[in-house]
Amino acid sequence: MTDIAIIGGGPAGLAAALYAVRGGASVRLLEELFAGGQIVKTHCIENYPGISTGPDGYALAAMFEEHARQFGAEPEYSGVASLSLTDEKKEITLISGETFEAKAVILCMGASPRALGISGEREFTSKGISYCATCDGAFYRGRTATVIGGGDTAISDALYLSKLCKQVYVVHRRDELRASAVLANAAKKTENITFVWNSTPEAFLGEDKLRAIQLKNTKTGELSELETDGAFVAVGIVPRTELVRDQVALAPDGSILTNERMETNIKGVFAAGDIRNTPLRQVVTACADGAVAATYAIEAIRI
Ligand code: NAP
8 A cells, every 4th residue: 555645746745745755655646737736837936945046837846846756756647536535544546547545645736726707708718818827928929918816926927928018907906916015016117017906807808819808996886998918817726626625624715724734634634735724825835835744644654
């Protein structure tokens, strides 16, 4: 039986794998797509201590993966179909049909971008609407792009797009950004970034592709149209708990509740990174969560 199954190969999962194998556990690290999770969508990570060059997310993810491999943690690129967590032996079934057992499981499935859920959003996704500026920004080179949201993702997306696009609008529902000061100040100083304050998107408009966003002023209720070639939705994240939400205890926002050892309500089941209920979602906190989870998972299986 595998000692520890780690589900998800983002920073939390890769750090957990590194700590688990260094701690002498046998590990299966399962990642459905590519290592790195959400950071591969980030064009510059300048706040990971010790790496002041500000690598892009792919580069940092590759370093994490290589580091985990050096100690013998080999990621398996395999989707997980189901998890049975409540018994002492945890059962993991892969999309390939293979089932295996583990003594402990660390849930590191991360989070996905939240949709706005408004008219035209589905219709124009990939036809003008994107949830990843780093992936799709180049399509709007020399054109107009609009970012929706006022958090770290929105503002770092706006800064990235400002280098490619003629004009970038940031539509935010308040008149104060949630993003960290360093990003907010940089965006406010960038000439081709214009803030559209106190506004929420009501609908995405167009014919065969996006043409404009209908906006509502949150103070006056007034409706207007903002012409744009691209719209980048950055209104937060949704923890990816679909495999476990009937088994582990969740917070009201859908994230997994843990204690400071990253233990969930189920013995032998841990959660780490963006999927868990945490006050700060950064690469450094995801890595720290992974390290803590692996340490106590090892302790749990040895007791
Ligand atoms: P976030 O911090 O939750 O921000 C979401 C933004 O979208 C907020 O400004 C929010 O407005 C707005 N919003 C939410 N629902 C909306 C709606 N229905 N209509 C219009 N606007 C809406 O999400 P995030 O920016 O994706 O960041 C997620 C986590 O990752 C955070 O912990 C963040 O710090 C971290 N992160 C860090 C970095 C970095 O450090 N460089 C980069 C990316 C992400 P309000 O402000 O009014 O609530």
